[in-house]
Amino acid sequence: MNVPTTAELQDLYYRMLRIRRAEEAIAARYAEQHMRCPTHLCIGEEAIAVGVCAHLTESDKVFSNHRGHGHYLAKGGSLVGLIAELYGLAAGCCGGRGGSMHLSDLSAGFIASTPIVGGTVPVAAGYAWGEQRRNSNNVVVVFFGDGCFEEGVLHETMNFAVLKNLPLVMVCENNQYSVMTPLYERQPARDIYQIAAAHGLQAVSGDGNKVEHVHALAENAIAAARDGEGPQFLELHTHRWPEHCGPNEDDELGYRMPGELLAWKQRCPLLYSGRALADAGVGAEVLLEIEQQVGAEIAEAFAEALAGPAPVLASMERHVYV
Template sequence: MKPTFHKLHRSTLGDLVEPGAYRDPVRIGNRSREALLEDLACMLRIRKTEEQVGTLAEQGIVKTPIHLAIGQEAIPVGLSRHLRPSDAVFGGHRSHAHYLALGGDLDGLIAEIMCRETGVASGRGGSMHLIDRARGFAGSVPLVGATIPLGVGAALALKMDGQGGVGVCYFGDGACEEGVLHESLNLARVLNAPAIFVAENNLYSSHLDIAQRQPNDRLARFAEAHDMRARTVDGNDVCAVAAAAEELVGAARAGDGPGFLEVITYRWRGHVGPDANIDVGLRRSATEVAAWKKRDPIARLASALIADGALDEAGYDVLKQQELERVNAAIAAAEGAGFPDPATLLDHVYSEGA
């Protein structure tokens, strides 16, 4: 008898994974226009940073592996609006945006990507190891899934501190295939740790799309298996992200347990490097990338603000130009800074010295 198989993959995210949907201006409601203009500026800062870093990589000036978040800017910007410097945020390999959204220093970021002594990790870390403790960015590390339990542990520490702080971990759909996600969700629930799990579901892990890796494209199902509060929203809508973050972060601060925020998005560039990876992904096509670019989180917010009268086209152009100039100034500053002194090779291996 011929064996029967279940269909390998089913999508339960509906329109959220249809690039033709969710292209309209975001609904800004009665949110503060001033705050939204700040969000727009921050998203532009991230995009200009990523574009310029990509160019530096194409030119061979940046060697450290870069993982660009172009197209995903709304997620950290919407979330960070509800975070405090006393919280602890952990990022992964694709974390320039996470760092910048918390207000992380642009000069320090660019210098680190260029591996200069003036970088946030003094050139020891490179693109994938960023830190800004004063802003609440506790560190980024690229081992897939590694940030998840670190966020839980930070949340446990902040719970012990008793000041209402939350521990946040960013990770992607690929990290949900690591066993540590299961352990971490379970542990956070059992310890009632104020952890916020931010699953950036961009539908790709390296070269494989999610349909080739998981039986279902909805990541919040993992949270539900652990009896955890979860929300799945359009990650290219800064207002939708902010609203969901406000709810989950508020509950965690109040001692009402951890939360899982799934945000659906798409990266315009490849897994690593400046190109679009349409030759690497087995099913990633130029058509698909072009379709997702129409769900641009920046254009959707800008057009909403222009329609509202809070911004005009000229003002939008000025904003873009300002952010580009800031990035270029940071690049110029880093180019003028030195590389780490070889005599310091063994510094910081041990805090106390060997």
């Protein structure tokens, strides 16, 4: 298993921190009531998006789900475009039409996120089939949660992907919960990745909060898919800190076991990477510089996004098909 260099780990840390601080800024501003769309934040899960997307080229493609901000930013989507989209502004990545759960940035290779559980999975497979038929050497990555594993379309897609030997990487972010229902109340006691392996995919499981571990697993999976070895499956264990939908924490509701959220916070991806960088000799002043850089970048992005215009009424007729 390849280990990121110190320079690579520092870049991964920056990318994770950028997602974390962007999500925290969205949460802090949400109560202002100007973002008129539901938000599903990925705080606590940043290592998966960053570790996987680190190995993708601009021409590789990504599909996502309702909790897609991190995937979008990790693939190179515009931060200004994301923020403007949340506010329904014309500079949004979808012109203000989609909001938090409908993101797209074709220039970055981020094709689509949608709120329908499993909705992008067969579309990603179809896109991968198209890439294969074009002999493009591109791979397609689709992110989804453990709840998606209960959707029939996921299993149908795995079957088709293996049948056609598609250049598809399926990334299951197993955060243990579907809304407020824990995994053990929804699925039998078995490993998700082993079911994927039974479908014929090359499948592995790993710690989704250690970005260097995700980075290594993703490197192998993406290389294998690109080299014609067929679809790959990564089950990466993590945990979302906020409520399922919204800007707040909801641990007081009691659907988690006592102390569960705290235990996962102690396994924070940024804490892990910060310690690894310290062990590699990177000083605290470097991490502070990264923090300041990210803070300035996010403040500038909000200012630029909010200074932009609202969509004009005539634009409602665009992208409408009968």
